[in-house]
Amino acid sequence: MEDKKRNEAYNKYVSAKIPKTRPWPSLFNSFWVGGLICLIGQGINDIYLLIFPNISQQTGWSLTLITLIFIASFLTGIGVYDQIGKFAGGGSIVPITGFSNSITSPSIEFKSEGIIYGICVKMFTIAGPVIVFGVASSMVVGLIYWIISLF
Amino acid sequence: MEIFLTYLWVFLVGGLVCALGELLIITTNITSARILVTFVLIGVFLEAVGLFDYISDFAKAGINVPIVGFGASLAKGAIGAVKTHGFLGIFTGGLTATAGGIAAAIGFAFLFALIFHSHTKK
Amino acid sequence: MQKRQNTFKIKQTIKLKNQPKIIGSYAIVGPKEGQGNFGPYFDYVMKNDHFGEKTFEKAERKMLESAVTGVIQNAHLQPKDIDLMIAGDLLNQIISSSYAARAFQFPFIGLYGACSTMAESLAIGAVLVDGGFYQNVVCCTGSHFSTAERQYRFPLELGNQRPPTSQWTVTGAGASVVSLEGEGPKITAVTFGKVVDWGVNDVNNMGGAMAPAARDTMLSHFRNTRTKPDDYDLIVTGDLGKLGSEILIDLMEDEGITLGTNYGDCGQMYFKREQETLCGASGAGCCATVFNSYIIQKINEGQYKKVLFLPTGALLSTTSTQQGDTIPCVCHAIVVEK
Known part of the structure; x- marks a missing residue:
């Protein structure tokens, strides 16, 4: 009982002792890097729409995202994306490129354990929850719409 | 002039969404996997209540490139498939709509994992 | 013999x-x-x-x-x-x-x-x-x-x-x-530490988790050997880092023991500021490399006569972390004299 009290007091003391970093520089960096990635995405999208004027907006977005995923995956492979991430934080995690990075990075990292048990098994160690939550929640949304459509 | 305004909106909204993610990291120290999950769920929610298209109309890539757009596509796919296929759409909709992105991520990750080695951080 | x-x-x-x-x-x-x-x-x-x-x-x-x-x-x-x-x-x-x-x-x-x-x-x-x-x-x-x-x-x-x-x-x-044969710094006393856990579960804050273990071993070492910090030319912990060593100084202060300028931490001193390592160095190699190069050389040169070396270790695993357990830590001390 006394231990618990001491631990609580100690944890409180430690969290007060942790150096406070100024949030503005990192917020600013993630703002402009994130904005820039979106700008590049818009640019790619506009170019696709210019080259293939007959495709729908939805197809355009799909092509854009696939291109961005390709670029991010490549940058991860040559070891550049983690340096962008160190600088930009949320700015390079939140865009779809961060999703791509989170799939490619464990694949490369665990290559040394072989193709099956390394690359394939570890591929979703970080991005797995994203797909699980995304698909599961989309099913919930679909279910709700289906129930509504019954009436 | 109009294109400039479009790109300004893209930059501002995209940057703001990313800065929101950074704010979450700073204040709660959560890992990048949780950030991605949070924003996918936000996207699903925005689409489900019908807000996403309003934002997408003026923010374009600013909201579609962040993983929020991925979540929105999942929800949009599910809703659309329920409308056309009924009950089956609950299961097929989400992944059908995002198949391109997921397949690209898996395919390119596999390809580059075969080519490249991991680098030590500086 | x-x-x-x-x-x-x-x-x-x-x-x-x-x-x-x-x-x-x-x-x-x-x-x-x-x-x-x-x-x-x-x-x-x-x-x-x-x-x-x-x-x-x-x-x-x-x-x-x-x-x-x-x-x-x-x-x-x-x-x-x-x-x-x-x-x-x-x-x-x-x-x-x-x-x-x-x-x-x-x-x-x-x-x-x-x-x-x-x-x-x-x-x-x-x-x-x-x-x-x-x-x-x-x-x-x-x-x-x-x-x-x-x-x-x-x-x-x-x-x-x-x-x-x-x-x-x-x-x-x-x-x-x-x-026993040969020349070199002598090991005159060793203190094996207990596993100490003061309920820190933040894996990114090893210094905070390990400082109580260093405190525990340091206190019993001083008590058992009837020494105080001033008796040593150098008291050096392993990899508490910047934050952890500040916490240790505070913890020892609470016990009425002042760690002065003869106290240092390998992790805190390891890297230069511009190398961007935040709270400093850690890992088994941190204090091992400092001890086997700098400290031994300085003892041999005579700059330090009596050194208390007490690195700490965080005995966690990824499984225990994911299950939300707190971090158990240990600290062992050795005294090295010229």
Whole structure:
């Protein structure tokens, strides 16, 4: 009982002792890097729409995202994306490129354990929850719409 | 002039969404996997209540490139498939709509994992 | 053989009356560590982290092997003179040490003391040598940034930011030879620590988790040996880092013991400010390389006469972390005198 009290007091003391970093520089960096990635995405999208004027907006977005995923995956492979991430934080995690990075990075990292048990098994160690939550929640949304459509 | 305004909106909204993610990291120290999950769920929610298209109309890539757009596509796919296929759409909709992105991520990750080695951080 | 004296134990502390000596020491580090504050003191700085091997795990193993080879040379011995090897590292099932021991065919004791392994192995080695059971004992440990990172944290290529309290695992290995015959700094007392856990569960704040363990061992060491901080020229902890060492100073202050300018922390001093390691260095290789280069050299030069070396170790695993457990920590102390 006394231990618990001491631990609580100690944890409180430690969290007060942790150096406070100024949030503005990192917020600013993630703002402009994130904005820039979106700008590049818009640019790619506009170019696709210019080259293939007959495709729908939805197809355009799909092509854009696939291109961005390709670029991010490549940058991860040559070891550049983690340096962008160190600088930009949320700015390079939140865009779809961060999703791509989170799939490619464990694949490369665990290559040394072989193709099956390394690359394939570890591929979703970080991005797995994203797909699980995304698909599961989309099913919930679909279910709700289906129930509504019954009436 | 109009294109400039479009790109300004893209930059501002995209940057703001990313800065929101950074704010979450700073204040709660959560890992990048949780950030991605949070924003996918936000996207699903925005689409489900019908807000996403309003934002997408003026923010374009600013909201579609962040993983929020991925979540929105999942929800949009599910809703659309329920409308056309009924009950089956609950299961097929989400992944059908995002198949391109997921397949690209898996395919390119596999390809580059075969080519490249991991680098030590500086 | 000299006449054997009575080594005796006071609670946790063993006073070594035959005073085993550290007759050789060797430190090998990676390139980033070589540019740090202790750079000029290391025996060997690797050109890259791969060390000519295919995987980082193999590189870590090779690092340990070359540390053992190097220390045997530095002690002017042959491999056949070594009676026992005591080693440990951070990887699951301490594979690096076991593979290194396989290469040498010495009798082998594998330890897991996390970052405290250097003091733990030296303490056990010193006690065994003092008791006359072994002649020459190699004590060795090491860590590798890239292997630790992928075992405990995230893939190297993942674009995430490190929290401000995080520390940088040192790529490096250190080894010592303990013996009764020969010249070198003497180990006069060892204190084995208890496992201490004050309920910190933030894996990015190792300093905060480990400081209470350092406090516990330090207090019992001072009590058992009837010494105080001023009796030592240098009191050095392992890898508490910037935050952890500040916490330790506060904790000791609460007990009425002031740690003055003779106190330092290997992790805090390891890297230069511009190397962006946030709270400093960590890992088994951190204090092992500093101890086996800088500290031993300064004792031999006579700058320090009596050093208290007490590295701490966080005995967590990824499983315990994911299940939300707090971090158990341990700290072992050794006294090294000129």
